Every structure is written in structure tokens, then in C-alpha cells.
Amino acid sequence: MTARESLFDSGKLKVEEAPPALARDLKDGLRLGVIGILVMLGAAFFLSGIVGPLFALGNVEETVMDVLTRLALLALPFVAYIAAASVARRYTVRDSPRALGLALTTTVILFAAISAGHYVFNYGVFAPRPSLQMTLRQTDAGIRVEALVAGGAADTAEMQVGDVITAIRRDRVDLAAFNKRLSQSEADAPLRLRFMRGDEELQETVRVILVSDKQLSVLLPGLLFGLAFTAIIVFLPGHWAPYIALVGLLSPLLVGYFWVIVATFSYRTEGLVPLDSNDNFGGFTLKNWESIFAGNISGLEFNIWPILMTSLAIAVVMTFVVLLVSSMAGYALSRMHFPGRRFFLSFTLILHGFPAITLLIPIFIVLLRLGNMPIIGEVIGFNTIGGIALVMVAFQLPLGVWLMKGFFDNIPWDMERSALIDGASRFRTYWEILLPQIRPGLLALGIFAFIGGWNAYIIPATYSIGTGLSNLPVFLNELIDETAPVDWNQVAAVGLFQLIPIFIFFIFAQEYLLNIYAGGTKGSS
Amino acid sequence: MEIRIDNLTKKFGDVVGVENLTLHIDDGEFVAFLGPSGCGKTTTLLTLAGIYKPTDGLIRFGDRVVNTVQPKDRNIGMVFQSYALYPHMTIFQNIAYPLKLKKVPKNEQNEQVRRVANVMGIGDLLDRRPGQLSGGQQQRVALGRALVKEPDVLLFDEPLSNLDARLRLTMRGEIKHLQKNLGITSIYVTHDQVEAMTMADRIAVMNLGHLQAFDAPDELYDRPKTRFVAGFVGNPPMNFLDVEVSRLNGQFLAEADAIRLPLGAERGEPPAGHPGAVVMGIRPEDIQIADDGDVRGEIFVVEPLGREDLIDVRIGSNSFILLADTEKQYRAGQPVALKFDMSQAQFFDPQTERSLLWRQ
Numbered sequence: 024m025t026a027r028e029s030l031f032d033s034g035k036l037k038v039e040e041a042p043p044a045l046a047r048d049l050k051d052g053l054r055l056g057v058i059g060i061l062v063m064l065g066a067a068f069f070l071s072g073i074v075g076p077l078f079a080l081g082n083v084e085e086t087v088m089d090v091l092t093r094l095a096l097l098a099l100p101f102v103a104y105i106a107a108a109s110v111a112r113r114y115t116v117r118d119s120p121r122a123l124g125l126a127l128t129t130t131v132i133l134f135a136a137i138s139a140g141h142y143v144f145n146y147g148v149f150a151p152r153p154s155l156q157m158t159l160r161q162t163d164a165g166i167r168v169e170a171l172v173a174g175g176a177a178d179t180a181e182m183q184v185g186d187v188i189t190a191i192r193r194d195r196v197d198l199a200a201f202n203k204r205l206s207q208s209e210a211d212a213p214l215r216l217r218f219m220r221g222d223e224e225l226q227e228t229v230r231v232i233l234v235s236d237k238q239l240s241v242l243l244p245g246l247l248f249g250l251a252f253t254a255i256i257v258f259l260p261g262h263w264a265p266y267i268a269l270v271g272l273l274s275p276l277l278v279g280y281f282w283v284i285v286a287t288f289s290y291r292t293e294g295l296v297p298l299d300s301n302d303n304f305g306g307f308t309l310k311n312w313e314s315i316f317a318g319n320i321s322g323l324e325f326n327i328w329p330i331l332m333t334s335l336a337i338a339v340v341m342t343f344v345v346l347l348v349s350s351m352a353g354y355a356l357s358r359m360h361f362p363g364r365r366f367f368l369s370f371t372l373i374l375h376g377f378p379a380i381t382l383l384i385p386i387f388i389v390l391l392r393l394g395n396m397p398i399i400g401e402v403i404g405f406n407t408i409g410g411i412a413l414v415m416v417a418f419q420l421p422l423g424v425w426l427m428k429g430f431f432d433n434i435p436w437d438m439e440r441s442a443l444i445d446g447a448s449r450f451r452t453y454w455e456i457l458l459p460q461i462r463p464g465l466l467a468l469g470i471f472a473f474i475g476g477w478n479a480y481i482i483p484a485t486y487s488i489g490t491g492l493s494n495l496p497v498f499l500n501e502l503i504d505e506t507a508p509v510d511w512n513q514v515a516a517v518g519l520f521q522l523i524p525i526f527i528f529f530i531f532a533q534e535y536l537l538n539i540y541a542g543g544t545k546g547s548s
Numbered sequence: 549m550e551i552r553i554d555n556l557t558k559k560f561g562d563v564v565g566v567e568n569l570t571l572h573i574d575d576g577e578f579v580a581f582l583g584p585s586g587c588g589k590t591t592t593l594l595t596l597a598g599i600y601k602p603t604d605g606l607i608r609f610g611d612r613v614v615n616t617v618q619p620k621d622r623n624i625g626m627v628f629q630s631y632a633l634y635p636h637m638t639i640f641q642n643i644a645y646p647l648k649l650k651k652v653p654k655n656e657q658n659e660q661v662r663r664v665a666n667v668m669g670i671g672d673l674l675d676r677r678p679g680q681l682s683g684g685q686q687q688r689v690a691l692g693r694a695l696v697k698e699p700d701v702l703l704f705d706e707p708l709s710n711l712d713a714r715l716r717l718t719m720r721g722e723i724k725h726l727q728k729n730l731g732i733t734s735i736y737v738t739h740d741q742v743e744a745m746t747m748a749d750r751i752a753v754m755n756l757g758h759l760q761a762f763d764a765p766d767e768l769y770d771r772p773k774t775r776f777v778a779g780f781v782g783n784p785p786m787n788f789l790d791v792e793v794s795r796l797n798g799q800f801l802a803e804a805d806a807i808r809l810p811l812g813a814e815r816g817e818p819p820a821g822h823p824g825a826v827v828m829g830i831r832p833e834d835i836q837i838a839d840d841g842d843v844r845g846e847i848f849v850v851e852p853l854g855r856e857d858l859i860d861v862r863i864g865s866n867s868f869i870l871l872a873d874t875e876k877q878y879r880a881g882q883p884v885a886l887k888f889d890m891s892q893a894q895f896f897d898p899q900t901e902r903s904l905l906w907r908q
Binding site for chain 2 (some may be wrong): 105322435437438440441442443444445446449451457459462
């Protein structure tokens with residue numbers, strides 16, 4: 024106490040009147056928020072103004088830069104909120120109302136600033152949108168015109184209130200499809216509308232115009248969302264951050280999986296929302312699954328079991344042959360010296376790097392010749408499961424051999440010598456002593472091979488042309504090719520059906536992997 | 549089983565593992581192969597086991613030439629430094645594996661495995677896996693597995709190197725005891741000369757792929773035939789210095805710089821007949837610190853070993869390692885006088901490195 028006073032008295036330290044803590048924190052938060060805004064603006068400018076044109080100079084499409092720029096601008100407010108909220112986080116433990124108050128205040132101010140920016144630069148919610156300048160409503164008969172802007176695009180094209188729009192050109196549309204089509208149109212693009220006026224069917228071409236309606240009411244949802252977002256950021260436990268980042272990065276996949284699962288159990292989906300025929304939430308059904316087993320999807324008749332069996336046969340044959348050949352070749356390459364060993368090793372590596380697509384035609388010829396041979400041709404020729412599996416195995420082997428060689432290299436020589444001295448033959452040593460040591464490797468390679476075989480498309484599709492022989496991926500493609508209109512919910516069901524064995528495989532494999540690592544192999548050190 | 553190795557050579561491409569090795573091992577004998585790493589001792593052992601095929605020379609087990617006989621047909625047991633147990637099998641399965649391969653009936657396997665396990669003191673561990681055992685227990689399992697098929701020859705490849713010092717001492721005694729009881733011809737590879745000295749009936753000292761000496765431990769210690777053997781056998785190692793030995797009035801004198809040491813005729817005569825300088829070797833225990841010592845020097849460093857101190861004494865440019873009583877509390881920098889027991893001195897030809905005292 025006295026020491027401090029003496030400091031003051033002596034005049035060595037000048038203290039200014041400290042600002043109230045809340046005001047100071049608000050200032051800190053806003054400063055960080057503004058820095059966040061500037062950083063994101065800078066990033067957007069860097070992408071669209073500098074990197075984009077550079078790419079364009081090299082005749083590379085700059086769409087990616089476009090997308091990234093938009094992403095940066097989209098993320099801009101959130102980055103600002105996160106920056107501002109980080110100041111408030113220090114109060115979450117002791118004084119949560121204060122933290123919340125501080126965060127929400129900064130958010131409101133930042134939101135106002137960003138919105139003002141949007142307003143001035145015609146961006147975001149104030150950006151001009153393509154419009155036909157009429158109000159529409161979905162009815163059972165079609166899309167009914169409820170109101171027209173006088174002198175607007177629809178009005179000049181002589182549309183009238185009460186017209187019921189049924190199609191754009193020849194494509195039948197509902198309101199959702201209509202709006203989607205409209206939002207993708209450019210200014211002055213002609214849309215030829217087909218509509219009913221009374222009992223009369225008419226056509227009019229309406230030209231799209233860009234409208235920017237600067238109504239402040241549209242800002243409210245954005246503000247509420249921003250406030251909710253900041254509140255979450257303030258009270259989010261710090262150790263969740265990596266998970267949230269991971270889930271964020273995985274979200275395209277997760278959304279995809281979610282859609283597939285939802286779609287297979289519903290009549291129709293709009294985005295991720297399952298809908299019934301009246302556009303209401305619901306419409307759950309098992310018909311997509313039933314039609315798989317009933318063997319009729321959109322008029323295409325089939326029997327799912329032989330297709331499933333073909334998939335399974337390719338995958339299983341491939342797994343066994345790849346494991347057997349790879350492990351034996353890997354053993355020989357790891358343990359024995361023979362002429363051509365080094366050449367073989369580097370050659371297989373080159374083979375592995377060779378793109379399979381380029382070999383399709385030559386292999387086609389080989390299989391065709393093989394198919395002409397008696398007996399052998401029945402098993403591994405063109406248009407046989409054996410032939411397909413043979414080619415798939417060949418493509419998988421270089422990787423397998425290298426993988427297995429690596430695993431064998433890690434087994435100490437002593438273990439093998441010990442087995443030989445104990446009285447085992449070379450093969451028995453390989454089979455009884457060494458193979459169990461590389462079980463994790465065998466399992467990994469087995470999974471690769473099985474999934475590779477199960478999901479194989481190019482090779483089965485190429486070498487089973489014009490036969491009933493097809494596996495699930497090939498069948499999936501046929502389904503899309505040969506039915507019109509494509510019922511995507513049923514396609515999704517077939518896709519999910521194809522995934523089931525993989526799921527089962529993984530559940531078991533995971534158990535097994537964990538068991539192996541719990542067992543330990545210290546004894547061999 | 550008597551083992552006769554004649555002119556054995558093993559090359560890996562151009563690299564020589566062992567060259568021209570001739571060694572006759574008697575039935576029931578315990579022989580140690582001793583040498584620094586890379587001297588060819590393990591190569592020789594693996595050639596005996598049949599893992600390597602000899603490039604040249606003959607190996608006989610008894611009267612049978614086994615050069616091309618497969619390991620499994622040699623009836624040998626081997627214990628490895630890394631134990632080389634099979635981690636995916638239980639201890640029982642590990643020990644029973646050689647019997648299983650011999651197609652011994654199940655109940656007989658069971659009986660033999662239990663008998664061996666009890667001898668090795670691991671009878672209660674049979675259901676465990678190697679990963680759950682300590683290093684010492686694993687080594688016992690490895691030994692049990694080597695013994696269970698009642699081999700004609702037992703091979704040990706540095707079996708104790710991975711154990712801690714205390715356990716090494718116990719296992720050393722146990723292996724020696726077991727070998728004497730069973731009377732199985734055994735070959736024991738080690739780079740630890742204490743192990744070789746304490747356990748073996750005879751030691752084959754090897755260096756750079758060549759046999760340096762093959763003799764009983766005491767012979768190697770007292771009458772080393774090469775400078776390498778003299779330096780490798782014994783701990784702490786022998787001191788060497790270049791001296792000139794001259795005859796003076798029927799007396800012999802070894803001289804180097806300020807050091808002048810009188811010699812008896814028995815040790816002095818052969819080096820005195822050698823023209824020029826010779827290498828003198830003297831063991832640490834044959835040098836004493838004594839007030840009436842012949843040579844004065846200064847203590848350079850003192851390393852306490854507990855029972856005694858290891859002392860490095862510098863005399864001019866020469867350095868001598870010797871052992872001294874800890875109670876004397878010698879300190880670095882202290883001037884001392886040394887007394888050499890020259891009746892134990894060794895002399896070597898500096899060119900051929902052969903002993904001038906003991907002819908091969």
C-alpha cells in the first residue's frame with residue numbers, strides 16, 4: 024500500500040483516469056470486430072481482385088475464386104461476431120449476464136455497420152434480384168398470379184391477375200421450381216410462360232428485370248440470427264472448438280448422408296425437408312425400399328438378388344485373392360534375395376501409378392481373347408465375374424504387395440529363425456508365425472480390397488457390356504440412365520442399400536482392430 | 549553331440565562374415581563365442597543353426613555333414629537376444645510349438661511342456677501371452693521352448709543382453725547349472741567377456757571374422773596368445789605400452805621414457821631377443837600404489853566402483869588403469885608411486901600382434 028502511494032507521490036508514474044470497464048471492453052470488442060470485417064474484406068478483395076485475374080490471365084476459369092470470394096463475404100459478419108464475442112468470453116465464468124450483454128451490444132453495433140455497408144453498396148439482402156414483378160401463390164391447378172406491379176415486367180407482357188401459370192416453355196413447374204428458375208436468370212432474360220386464363224391456354228414471354236427493394240424489415244431475421252450466434256459463441260466451452268471445426272469441414276458429407284437417409288424414407292424432398300404431395304412436412308414411406316425388393320423402379324424391372332450376389336462375388340474374390348497373393352509376394356520381397364527383386368519392386372510402384380482408365384481398351388482385348396479359350400474363358404473371360412475380378416485384382420496388387428512387404432519388413436528376423444529352428448517349414452513359418460503378426464495389415468488391405476471390389480464401377484461396367492451381369496454400382500447407373508423421370512428417392516434407396524454391407528463390415532473390423540492393439544506384441548521387440 | 553567346424557567361410561556378397569574358421573567342440577561342452585559386434589560370432593552361430601548356408605568349409609554334427617541340412621532337421625534349440633517368442637500364442641503354445649511340429653501326441657506334449665515349465669519356474673504362467681510377461685520370464689520361456697524338444701545342441705545368441713544387471717547374474721548361474729545337468733553341447737554367443745569367462749568351458753575369441761584364440765578361460769586370461777585377446781579378456785582391460793627390453797648384466801630391463809622396470813629371465817628373455825620396440829601388457833591388478841614404488845606419476849582421474857576405485861595414473865605420456873582400495877581416498881592430481889608385478893607382464897610383437905611369450 025505504502026509502496027504504491029509513494030510511487031504516486033513521487034510522480035514517477037502518471038496514471039490517467041481509467042475508463043469504466045464496460046466501456047473499455049465494448050471498445051475492445053468493437054475494435055476486434057472491425058478488424059475481423061477488414062480482414063475478410065481484404066481476403067475477398069485479394070481473391071477476386073488479385074488472384075482471380077491472375078488465373079484468368081492463364082486462361083483458367085476463375086469460378087473457384089468467385090466462390091471463395093463469396094464465401095469470404097458470407098463469413099464476414101460471423102468472423103466479426105466471433106472476434107467481438109471473444110472479448111466477452113472472459114466474463115462467462117464470473118459474470119455471465121455481463122458477458123452476454125457485452126456480446127449482444129457489440130453484435131448489434133457491428134450488424135448495423137455491416138448492414139449499412141450492404142445498403143450503400145447494394146450488396147447482401149439489398150442486392151438486386153431477378154424478378155418478374157408479380158406476386159404468386161401455389162394452388163392445386165398451378166401458380167396463381169395474385170398481384171402485379173403496375174408498369175412492371177409482367178404487366179408490360181400483359182399478364183393478368185388470376186392467370187394460373189403451369190409451365191416455363193414445356194417444363195411443368197411448381198412455385199418452388201419457378202422461383203429457382205427465376206433466381207438463376209440474368210437480367211433481360213426471356214421466360215416464356217405457359218398459363219391458363221379461364222379455360223384458355225396462353226403463352227407470354229416475360230423479360231426478367233433486376234429489382235432491389237431496400238426494405239429494412241428483411242434485416243430482422245439476420246439480426247436475430249447474429250445475436251443467437253454470438254450468444255452461442257460466448258458460452259461455448261473452449262474444448263468444443265476443434266469438434267465444431269471438424270464437423271463444419273465435414274458438413275457437406277454429413278448433409279449428403281442425411282439427405283440420402285431422409286430421401287429413402289420419403290415421397291419427395293425439398294432440400295433436406297421430406298414433403299408429402301401437398302407440400303406439407305411429412306410423407307414418410309417405405310415404398311422406395313419395397314420397390315427395390317419388388318424389382319420394379321419407375322418401370323425398370325430387375326431382380327436385386329443376382330445383382331447383389333455379383334457385387335458380393337467380385338468383392339469377396341478380390342479380397343481373398345489380393346490378400347493371398349499380396350502377402351506371399353510381400354513375404355518373398357521382404358525376406359528373400361532373388362534376381363530381379365529390385366526391378367520388380369520399382370516396376371510394381373510404376374504400375375501402381377499407372378491410371379487404370381488408359382488400360383481399359385488393351386485389357387478389353389486381352390479379356391476377349393481369354394474368353395475365346397475353352398474352359399478358362401468360361402471363368403475369367405469377357406463378361407464373366409471371374410474376368411472382372413481378375414482385372415480388379417491386378418489393379419489392386421501393386422499397392423497390396425508394397426503394403427505387405429512393409430509389414431513383413433517390421434517383423435524381426437529372429438522370430439522367423441526361431442520358428443525354422445523349432446522345426447517349421449518355410450511355408451508353415453509364413454502361415455502360422457508371420458501372418459498372425461501382420462493381422463492389422465491384412466485387415467487394412469482386406470478392407471481396401473473389399474470396398475474397392477464392392478464399389479467397383481468402371482471395370483464391371485466396361486467388361487460386362489450387353490449382359491444381364493451387373494453389380495450394384497453399375498445397376499445404380501442404369502437406373503439413372505434408363506428411367507425418366509428419374510425418381511431420386513429410389514436411387515437414394517438403392518445407394519443406401521449398397522452401403523449396408525460396408526457398414527456391417529466396418530462395425531466388425533473396428534472391434535477386431537481394437538482387439539489387436541489391446542493385445543500388444545511386446546514379446547517380440 | 550560333437551561339433552566339428554572345418555575351414556568354415558561365410559560371405560554375404562563381398563562382405564566376409566567368417567573366414568576359414570576351424571573349431572572342434574566336444575560332446576557336452578559349453579563353448580562361448582566372444583568378440584566385439586560384427587566379429588562374425590552370430591554369423592557362425594546362424595550357420596550352425598542352418599539359417600545361413602556356408603560358402604565354404606564343412607560342419608559336422610557327430611559324423612554327419614550338415615552343410616545343407618534344413619534347420620528343422622538338425623535337432624537344435626536356440627535362444628535369441630530378443631527372445632523371439634510368438635506374441636499371438638500363449639506361453640503353453642509357445643513351448644509346445646516344437647513338439648507340435650514334431651507331431652508329438654497331445655497328452656505327451658502337455659506333460660513335457662509342464663515338466664519343462666516347472667524346471668524353468670514358469671509353471672503358473674502357461675495361460676498368459678508373451679506381452680504380459682517380464683523380460684526375465686520371457687527369457688525363461690524362450691529357454692524352455694529351446695529345451696523342450698531335447699535338442700542335441702543348444703545355441704544361445706546373447707540371451708542375457710536385454711535383461712537388467714541383477715537378473716543377468718541370476719540367469720547366468722541358472723543357465724550354467726542347467727547345461728551341466730543336462731549335458732547338452734552348448735554354444736553361447738556374447739560380447740560380454742564376464743559372461744564368457746564365468747559360464748564357458750572354453751572360449752572362442754573372434755575378431756573381424758577370424759578366430760583369435762580357442763582356449764579355457766584361465767588360459768586366455770593368463771596366457772593370451774594375441775594382443776587382441778589380452779585386451780578383450782579381462783575387466784578393466786589390460787594396460788599396454790611400447791617398451792624396449794634390453795639385457796644388462798644378466799638382468800632384463802623394460803624401458804619407456806621415464807619408466808624403467810626390471811624383469812625376470814622367464815618373462816624378459818623372449819622380448820629381449822626381439823629387435824626394436826615391443827608392446828608390453830600388464831593387468832590393472834598387477835599394479836599397486838606403494839610408497840616404495842619404482843615409478844612416479846600423477847593421478848589423472850578416480851572412478852569409484854564401490855568395492856574399489858578405478859584409478860587412471862599418468863606417467864609422462866603413458867596412462868595406466870589400476871584398482872585401489874577405496875579407504876585410501878585417492879584424489880585426482882595427487883602424486884603417487886607405482887609398483888609393477890613384472891612376473892605377470894605380457895609381451896607382443898607390435899607388427900603381428902602375437903604374443904612373444906606363448907607360441908600358438
